[in-house]
Amino acid sequence: MGDHRSVQPLLVMLLLLMLLTRLSQLWAFPFSPSLELDVTPRTTIFSKGLLGSARFTGSSQNYSTLLLEEEAGLLYVGGRGTLYALSTANISTPVNLKIDWEASPEQRKQCLNKGRNNQTECYNHIRFLQRYNETHLYVCGTNAFRPLCAYIDAERFNFSSGFEEGRDRCPYDPAKGYTGLLVDGEMFTASQYEFRSSTDIRRNFPFPTLRTEEAPTRWLLEADFVGSVLLKESVNSSIGDDDKIYFFFTERSQEQFAYPSQTKVSRVARVCKTDWGGQRTLQKKWTTFLKARMVCSVPEYELHFNILRDVFVLQGQNAQSSIFFGVFGLEWKNIKASAICQYAFSDIHKVFEGPYLEVQESKWREYTGKVPEPRPGSCITDLHRSQGINSSRDLPDNVLTFARRHPLMANQVQPVGMRPLMFKRSVNYVKIAVHKEPALDGNIYTVLFLGTDDGWLHRAVDIDGEMHIIEELQMFDKQQPIESMVISSAQRSIYVGSHSGLVQVPMSTCQRYTSCYNCVFARDPFCGWDGRVCVEISLRAQRSNLTQDIRRGIRGCKENSGNVIHRRRAVMSGDDVLLQCELRSNLATPRWTLNGKELQGYGLNSGYRIGTDGLLIIGARTQQSGLYRCFAVENSVSVLVYLYTVKVHTDPYFPAEPTVTTNPTMSSSPTVFSTSSPTEESLSSPPAPLPPGAEFQTYRHMEAVYISLVAILGGLCLVLTVVLLYVSFCTRRAAQSRKFSQQGLQVLGASERKRSSHFELKTISSHYNGRQGRRSISVPTFGDISDSFFQIVPGDGQMSPDKTPPPAPPLPMPPPLPNMDYANGLSATLPSVLRKMNGNSYVLLRQADAEGMSPLYHSFTEELNRILEKRKHTQLDLQPDESSI
Numbered sequence: 001m002g003d004h005r006s007v008q009p010l011l012v013m014l015l016l017l018m019l020l021t022r023l024s025q026l027w028a029f030p031f032s033p034s035l036e037l038d039v040t041p042r043t044t045i046f047s048k049g050l051l052g053s054a055r056f057t058g059s060s061q062n063y064s065t066l067l068l069e070e071e072a073g074l075l076y077v078g079g080r081g082t083l084y085a086l087s088t089a090n091i092s093t094p095v096n097l098k099i100d101w102e103a104s105p106e107q108r109k110q111c112l113n114k115g116r117n118n119q120t121e122c123y124n125h126i127r128f129l130q131r132y133n134e135t136h137l138y139v140c141g142t143n144a145f146r147p148l149c150a151y152i153d154a155e156r157f158n159f160s161s162g163f164e165e166g167r168d169r170c171p172y173d174p175a176k177g178y179t180g181l182l183v184d185g186e187m188f189t190a191s192q193y194e195f196r197s198s199t200d201i202r203r204n205f206p207f208p209t210l211r212t213e214e215a216p217t218r219w220l221l222e223a224d225f226v227g228s229v230l231l232k233e234s235v236n237s238s239i240g241d242d243d244k245i246y247f248f249f250t251e252r253s254q255e256q257f258a259y260p261s262q263t264k265v266s267r268v269a270r271v272c273k274t275d276w277g278g279q280r281t282l283q284k285k286w287t288t289f290l291k292a293r294m295v296c297s298v299p300e301y302e303l304h305f306n307i308l309r310d311v312f313v314l315q316g317q318n319a320q321s322s323i324f325f326g327v328f329g330l331e332w333k334n335i336k337a338s339a340i341c342q343y344a345f346s347d348i349h350k351v352f353e354g355p356y357l358e359v360q361e362s363k364w365r366e367y368t369g370k371v372p373e374p375r376p377g378s379c380i381t382d383l384h385r386s387q388g389i390n391s392s393r394d395l396p397d398n399v400l401t402f403a404r405r406h407p408l409m410a411n412q413v414q415p416v417g418m419r420p421l422m423f424k425r426s427v428n429y430v431k432i433a434v435h436k437e438p439a440l441d442g443n444i445y446t447v448l449f450l451g452t453d454d455g456w457l458h459r460a461v462d463i464d465g466e467m468h469i470i471e472e473l474q475m476f477d478k479q480q481p482i483e484s485m486v487i488s489s490a491q492r493s494i495y496v497g498s499h500s501g502l503v504q505v506p507m508s509t510c511q512r513y514t515s516c517y518n519c520v521f522a523r524d525p526f527c528g529w530d531g532r533v534c535v536e537i538s539l540r541a542q543r544s545n546l547t548q549d550i551r552r553g554i555r556g557c558k559e560n561s562g563n564v565i566h567r568r569r570a571v572m573s574g575d576d577v578l579l580q581c582e583l584r585s586n587l588a589t590p591r592w593t594l595n596g597k598e599l600q601g602y603g604l605n606s607g608y609r610i611g612t613d614g615l616l617i618i619g620a621r622t623q624q625s626g627l628y629r630c631f632a633v634e635n636s637v638s639v640l641v642y643l644y645t646v647k648v649h650t651d652p653y654f655p656a657e658p659t660v661t662t663n664p665t666m667s668s669s670p671t672v673f674s675t676s677s678p679t680e681e682s683l684s685s686p687p688a689p690l691p692p693g694a695e696f697q698t699y700r701h702m703e704a705v706y707i708s709l710v711a712i713l714g715g716l717c718l719v720l721t722v723v724l725l726y727v728s729f730c731t732r733r734a735a736q737s738r739k740f741s742q743q744g745l746q747v748l749g750a751s752e753r754k755r756s757s758h759f760e761l762k763t764i765s766s767h768y769n770g771r772q773g774r775r776s777i778s779v780p781t782f783g784d785i786s787d788s789f790f791q792i793v794p795g796d797g798q799m800s801p802d803k804t805p806p807p808a809p810p811l812p813m814p815p816p817l818p819n820m821d822y823a824n825g826l827s828a829t830l831p832s833v834l835r836k837m838n839g840n841s842y843v844l845l846r847q848a849d850a851e852g853m854s855p856l857y858h859s860f861t862e863e864l865n866r867i868l869e870k871r872k873h874t875q876l877d878l879q880p881d882e883s884s885i
Contacts, residue, residue: 038425041458041472042522042587050473051509054092056502058084062174063497064483065129067137070490076137077502078126083139085157088491091504097157101126103144111144121145125174128189130182136160138182140170147172167193169204177224181245183273188245190225199223201247201271201286210277213285217359219407223251223267227311230273231319231345234381242379243273246348248294248311248326254408255293255357255364264331266294266308268324268348268413272379272392279393281400287392290377292351292409296328296341296420305339305420306331312432314446320345325448327429328420338429340422340448340467341415351413352377356406366410372396376403422460422467428453431485433494435507439525440537440548447507447525449494451475451482457496457505461525463551470524475503492538510534516547516557517639521585523553554635566643571620573650580614581630581642588634590615595626620648 058079065078068088075091077084085097103111103124111122121144128140132151140149147166150159171178171191180189187204199220203210212219227248234242246268253265269291277284297304305328314323324343356376358367374384376399380391389395415421431451438444446462455476460469475482475496484497487507496503508526511534513519519527519534528537528546537543547556571577581590592599592608592615599608599615607624609616617624630642 038423039460039467039469040586041469042585043471044586045471045473045512047474047477050503050505051512052506054090054504056084056086056091056095056504057500058082058095058098062125062483062499063502065126066484066486066495066497067129067131068486068488068495069131070488073490075486075488075495076129077497078129078139078141080126081124083126083129083152083157086502088488088493088495091495091502099152099158101139101141101150107144107146110146114145116145121174123174124148127170127174127178128180130180132182133185138187140166140180142170142172142174145172168202168209169193177226177249179225179228179247181228181230183230183243183245186273188228188271190223190228190247190249199225199251201269201289203275208277208284210271210275210284210286212289213282213404213407217405217407219289219291220249221252221254223249225249226308227313229313229315231313231315231322233319241272241274241381244270244379245273246270246313248308250306250308262304262306262331264306266296266306266326266328267291268294270352274380274391276392278395278400281397282404285404287395287400287403288377288379289403289407290352290409291407292348293412294326294341294343295412295414296326296339298339298419298423303330303337303339305329305337305341309338309428309430310432312434314434314436320349324348325421325432325434327432327450329428336426336428338424338427339420340429340432340450342417342421343413343415347416348413351409351411355410357408357410358406364408367406372399372402374399376400376406417465421462421465422448424458427458429458431482433485433487435487435489437507437525439550440528440543440546441550443550445525445550449485449487451485451496453481454479455482455498457482457494459508461523461550463523468523470508470522473505475505476500492536508536510536515563517634517637518584520547520549520556521553521587521634521637523550525550529556552635554637564640564643566645568645568647570647570649571617573620573622573648575620577617577620577646578614579617579628579630579642579644579646582613583632583641585632585634588632591631591633591638593629593631594624617646620646622648622650624648 056077060079060082062080063077067076067078068074069076070088073088075086075088077086081100081102083099083101084095086095087093101124103122108118108122112118116122121142124141124143126139126141127147128138128149130138131154132138135154137152137154138149139152140147143166147170148163149166149169150163151161152158153160169180169187169189171193172195173192176192178189178191180187180191182188186206188202189204190199190201192199193202198214198218199222200211201220202212225247229246230243231246232243247270248266248268250264250266252263255265269289271286272288275286275288278287294308295304296306307329308326309329310327312325314325316322322345324345326341326343328339328341330337356367356371357364359365374387374389374395380389384390429450430453433449435447435449436444437447448458448460448462448467450458450460452458455474455478457473457475458469459471459473460467476498478500480498480500482496482498485494487494492507493504494507496505508524510519510524510527513522513524513527513529513534516529519529525548526536526538527534528540528543528548529535530540530546535546537546537548540546549555567579569577569579581592583590590610590612592610599610600606607618607621609618615628615630625646625648628642628644628646629640630644631638632641633639
């Protein structure tokens with residue numbers, strides 16, 4: 001009995017341990033090392049560095065609806081209360097075509113009375129904009145929670161008739177998921193159309209209108225739609241009776257899963273284009289509605305991406321060759337992660353031809369009984385017509401009853417390769433567009449354009465099943481989700497819309513790659529190296545002299561054809577010196593050599609520390625003088641990018657060395673000038689170098705001048721104080737003599753007796769933290785007077801005789817010296833990051849703007865912090881020189 005009781009706690013502990021292990025596997029991915037599928041963008045381009053871009057910002061907001069018409073060269077844009085027609089060649093050209101369509105004041109007032117948000121909801125948000133026929137467009141808007149629709153004359157670009165009721169065609173809420181299509185004059189939409197209604201897939205016109213079923217089995221549960229597409233599966237049929245509309249959405253799950261924390265699931269549903277509903281059963285309801293679950297997960301890490309954010313269908317020559325791309329996210333909103341899954345149409349077709357699920361004892365289980373004929377969910381074809389079934393209204397009741405109770409398929413749609421095409425941590429992808437591009441090797445590569453929830457565009461290429469992100473582009477200065485995206489193959493451009501505006505960028509900017517290695521390393525299907533510059537392949541008729549290596553990114557360059565930056569450094573013995581080596585590629589790693597010998601910079605005892613942004617020489621010694629080379633290692637190829645000549649001096653008055661930049665491919669004669677950062681190498685007129693030792697002499701001269709000024713001002717203050725005291729004493733004595741000599745005079749008040757003229761000392765502060773201040777202080781009282789100068793002005797005041805004057809003020813700091821290159825190559829301007837090293841010496845670790853900062857910069861600086869903190873405690877100066885800051 002005792003043994004049994006002792007075993008129970010052990011079993012409980014074992015079960016708890018297994019549960020914790022399971023949870024740790026489920027939640028480990030944000031904190032564990034990078035997964036195999038986690039992809040890093042090769043280069044990062046900020047909005048100011050975009051090449052060939054154009055921007056459009058109109059009077060409206062929320063540019064969420066785009067309609068591209070290549071032949072007409074027009075991009076129709078639906079914003080909040082406004083419609084535009086822009087030129088696809090350049091969207092920034094003056095707008096000649098514009099329609100204002102604001103909600104009426106009465107409707108906005110009703111919207112406010114319903115408790116809606118006046119800042120976001122009580123406007124007319126354009127949600128639907130498509131071509132209706134050869135002459136007209138069809139548009140629908142939320143109209144401040146009372147949707148309206150209208151026809152637009154495409155030639156004149158104005159409303160051609162009155163407005164139509166849009167409650168059954170457009171959602172009332174601008175934030176509700178929505179998708180719609182116009183197919184041969186028929187409108188198919190999916191959304192939540194009214195405030196208290198459930199989500200629904202509808203055919204709005206022509207008559208009869210159809211919708212999904214709600215009882216006894218509800219076909220949709222809180223569905224959030226993201227897209228829809230028409231696939232013409234009966235291309236050879238004159239009737240098109242087997243064409244289908246596919247809808248993509250996320251809804252509350254109905255099935256029982258092994259992970260109860262997941263309450264939502266991604267779906268694909270379909271209906272037949274020629275569905276007309278049933279005769280008695282399923283009247284005005286779809287008879288062909290079917291839906292299936294779409295799976296996108298990383299099985300070995302048990303990561304299940306169950307939220308579908310966007311979808312793109314890359315249609316082939318026929319429906320069988322079409323490919324579906326889905327952008328998926330996690331249900332947990334506090335964790336940012338995205339996955340891209342690719343699906344083949346043939347796999348989706350097999351799922352819809354497979355077994356059904358049905359509700360048994362309140363649970364969904366696979367149906368194993370007999371399926372009636374014709375198969376429920378199938379379209380009416382010539383085979384059915386030969387059996388006397390000419391439309392869905394002729395279907396038997398048993399087929400329609402089965403279709404009502406069995407809308408869900410048992411099998412799941414698995415992605416190609418049974419895993420995501422790409423996985424990205426710390427990023428929420430929200431939009432996707434896909435393009436096929438032929439390369440020099442004869443293969444056609446799939447290029448993905450992925451928009452994020454903070455306004456970035458990632459351009460990635462699928463290389464034999466592995467994703468390579470060529471670059472990430474910042475579309476907007478302010479963080480905002482990308483709301484719409486469309487590709488123009490004719491203009492070789494992609495148009496990106498957001499809350500604040502619209503941006504047009506080229507599919508690729510080959511001119512950004514300035515060297516052969518940079519062009520080849522990019523593995524960009526659009527670009528090739530012609531021996532001098534990187535060019536777009538599609539623009540060259542003669543391609544025999546072009547170099548490109550998409551698969552490996554290493555072949556084609558025989559020599560280093562990039563600019564090698566040569567810099568000279570003369571430093572003091574014992575100083576810590578940072579040799580910067582900025583790598584343009586996020587995939588490159590630095591490799592350093594000293595006089596041809598590779599450096600292994602790990603630990604304090606090695607005398608070096610290698611980081612992503614440079615090499616730190618710790619406590620420079622004379623034997624560390626020599627020629628330092630920094631190589632960028634990418635795809636197992638080393639490319640020389642920086643060359644430093646370093647001399648370590650023991651004499652504090654050593655001459656400063658100039659900076660030299662050489663280009664092996666151009667001229668052998670170096671250009672000599674002084675610089676403080678690699679970004680200043682490209683200045684057309686660099687500043688002239690100061691004479692040897694001029695930095696130190698100038699600094700000491702300025703320090704002596706300021707000390708002299710402070711001494712003179714202190715002397716003046718002392719003289720003024722003595723004069724004021726003497727005048728006050730003489731005035732008091734004269735008043736007393738007049739009091740005793742003249743009888744009958746009234747005694748004056750104490751305030752009048754003690755009043756005396758004196759001077760007040762004011763300080764006028766210079767700029768500090770972007771503000772200007774002016775403070776006044778009395779003569780005996782001294783406040784903070786750093787970065788200020790004295791001004792003596794008349795005033796009133798009185799020093800209390802019982803208060804002790806505060807101590808004298810600190811010496812004022814000299815103003816910043818002009819931008820110059822010190823002996824260790826550090827700028828004299830106020831840096832953004834300072835670290836104290838070697839007593840009173842300060843070194844600039846990073847001077848470039850934050851937007852040009854390497855993504856791995858902080859990891860290196862944190863390591864430097866730990867090193868420098870250790871050195872600070874061992875080399876602390878008890879009396880630091882404040883003027884060295």
